[in-house]
Amino acid sequence: MSNATRHRLPVAGALRLGRPSDIWFKPALSVVAAVAPPNLILLALGRLDLALYTMAGSLCALYGHNRPYAARARALAWVVLGMTGGLAVALVAASLTGDAVVLVTVGALMAAVQKAVCDATRIGPPGNVVLTFISSASLFAPQGLGQVPGHVALALAAGAWAWLIGMAPGLLRPHGPERRATAQALNAAAAYAGTGGTGEGHARARTACAAAVHAAWQSLSAAGARPDPAARPDPVRRALERLLVRAEAALGAPAGADPERLRGWARDVRGTGRIPRADLPRDAAGELLGVDTELACPRRPLRHRLAPLAPLAVRTATGCALAGYASLALGVGRPYWALVTAASLYQANVTLTWSRGVQRVVGNLVGVLVFAAVAPLAHLHPAALVLCCLALNFGAEALIGRNYWLGSVCVTPMALLITEFARAQDPGRLITERIADTVVGALVGFVAAVAVTNRRAGDRIEHALTAVERAREQAARLLAGPHPAPGALETARRALAAALADLRATADAALGEWWQRALPEERVVLAERAGHRTLAATVRRQGLAPLDQDTGRTTEDIRP
DSSP: OTTBOOOOOOSTGGGOOOOOOTTTHHHHHHHHHHHHHHHHHHHHHTOGGGHHHHHHHHGGGGSOTTSOHHHHHHHHHHHHHHHHHHHHHHHHHHHHOOOHHHHHHHHHHHHHHHHHHHHHHTOOTTTHHHHHHHHHHHHTSOOOGGGHHHHHHHHHHHHHHHHHHHHGGGGTOTTHHHHHHHHHHHHHHHHHHHHTTOSTTHHHHHHHHHHHHHHHHHHHHHTOOOSSTTSOOOHHHHHHHHHHHHHHHHHHOGGGSOHHHHHHHHHHHHSSSOOOOOOOOTTTHHHHHHHHHHHHSOOOOHHHHHGGGHHHHHHHHHHHHHHHHHHHHTTOSOHHHHHHHHHHHOOSSHHHHHHHHHHHHHHHHHHHHHHHHHHHHHTTOHHHHHHHHHHHHHHHHHHTTTOHHHHHHHHHHHHHHHTTTTSOOOHHHHHHHHHHHHHHHHHHHHHHHHHSOOTTHHHHHHHHHHHHHHHHHHHHHHHHSSSOOTTHHHHHHHHHHHHHHHHHHHHHHHTTOSSSBOOOHHHHHHHHHHHHHHHHHHHHHTTOSOGGGOOOOOHHHHOO
């Protein structure tokens, strides 16, 4: 199409190292704390052959580190259930058939479901990759049907321990994730305000600021919405919301913002002391009430959030199946490695998928060299094998935030060592098979990504924006009238809240798909801000807000 954006396929840029995550040590330490006790117990019992099943539960500790603890508890519980459910399906399939083609097909379908559900629920890193790795590897583990319940029970027990590890930091800093997200938004707003909205780099700074502010609102909303907008809000959450509104004000008018003040607030929020109180501009105060009103409405059912992801699920299933079949045709003994490689590639668009493929190949090639160096040490004693795996677990999580390929340098030898928990194997053969499966999985997976595109993503976001604009216009007309019909304003309020939620979900799903029109990101941000203010005006007009929250209706509240 003539107005489509053509994306280049980078190579050097895909390998460029970024700054480490602010909380890189949290998943790194958590996974070690979750993996070590089960593995050491199995080592003492002489049953390291069962480590695959305990690892399934232990690796759940990688998830949810950016989520508030109330939301983290729910998310980790679902991850544990999803992990053990996938493991159970894989083990049952492995016990019923030894046909490699059938097992690859089952693995590809499971990978597609895992990808779609992880994206729809926005579970965050490491996403579907760990789930697919465990379930695909389990498909090729020798298994009897009577052994399945015991192996699944081991995974559940290790998953329960991982849940405790993930929740433990909340005893010391119960609002830590929300404070970190708000601090990141304030720092991003300060960086954008420093440009004054002009000059080189201001567009990149604005995009980063909008993304950080959106992520911070998501973090606060994940902490739990108040069912009644008139209820008294949690003081910590309300203080953070006020700071986020100031960050949004800087996003809208960078020339009038004070970068040093924003950075000072960020420093105070990141610590453990009292959260600074920020005064709100008059025209932004109502946005807090609008946010609460939107969050009080029920979320869309999961099946509605899955629908836009159907092309990505088809892409994943196709790529994984073809990669596995190609690996079988080459005579490789572990086709699930090719399947997992393909599953790990698929990102929001083809350009990002290409970058992930480059990162995966480079990381795995360097990783097999690390395995060649580590294998002699790991073969000295089973305890050395366990300790090497723990060290590589830590290294993978410590490095993967800088670039995926750097983390893969540790993930690859760790995955190869896990195959030796049951019995020692020839390192040369493992290395050869891993290289072959990596190249096959990356090539076939990328071809599938090009063949199965999501060309309707741009249309969906235009429809979502139109729906928000129409819902806001309807609410504005009712607000402008003297006496709306009974129930009409409430219906308009809920329609606008639902449209805003749909817009956000659609924008996240459509971001950056190849060969489509450029997404109107700035229009999305403006539509959300205006929608929140109109929601606030409807709540005040309905008398649902206490008087001390009524800041007065502005022209922005009612202007279509």
